[in-house]
Amino acid sequence: MIYVDADACPVKAEVEQVATRHKVSVKLVCNGGIRPSANPLVELVVVDAGPDVADMWIAERAGPGDVVITTDIPLAAKVVEAGAQVLKPNGEPLTQANIGNALATRDLMYDLRAADPFRQGGGKGFAKSDRSRFLNALDQALRR
Template identity: 35%
Template sequence: MGRLFIDADACPVTKEALGVARRAGVGVIIAGNTTQNLERHVRAGDPRDEASAKHGFWVDTLVASTGADSADFAIVERLEPGDVVVTQDIGLAAMVLGRGARAIGVRGRVYSTATIDSDLFIRAEEKKVRRAGGRTKGPAAFTDRDCKHFVENLEGLLGIW
């Protein structure tokens, strides 16, 4: 089993992802830039590296420099096939899939190589509209159902069923 990376940039399911990783016995790397307090997600008794893991679970932080996509690139540099990444960023999800790893959105959507190109196309078209002064529909409010769907699908990806 690979590791679980969490793109902590505005991630509403970090706590839930850590809970699933604990149950699955998977190591976790929480990634973000220097403006985020990533350590707030780590419990005092959590093992901090694979060597001191309890039942396979450990958690560490990966602090990237500030700047656009710096945490995304820091994650991608470390990915191995079998790893899973939690992200809201379709661009990062595409890079993850390209590295042979898996990606899941915070609402539980498991990204696929079959659909990632169309996802990227839609994102680019919406960006064109916004640059031209138009408006696009933003995401719906995050709900408890979204959180439940995320947990269920992450459990499936990490083999807890």
């Protein structure tokens, strides 16, 4: 099973493409506003609005053999602990080996933004190479 934290996911179409090729079911979990797919392998799960409701839904279900697509580091930590594989939309895997560092970096950046209200977001944009790297990473994850 592939679980997608779908509200702001830029690779939903790529997930569907790879999942169809491998004949793997997908659950797109969101608070609404996403069109359902005609693909019988893809199910749209609309959860109640609220902070982290979609994340909690995924965390309660994902486990060994599943792949979770998310940029949410706390969600990734929960599902990695449960035995699921995690990929960010740029193809970067989050694993037992690097999730602690990712959590620490997230917390540090949160503190820096809180200390300087004029600090603007940032981060690099989503590039075509990220999409390609994601496709390869998801294909490999499903082969495992």
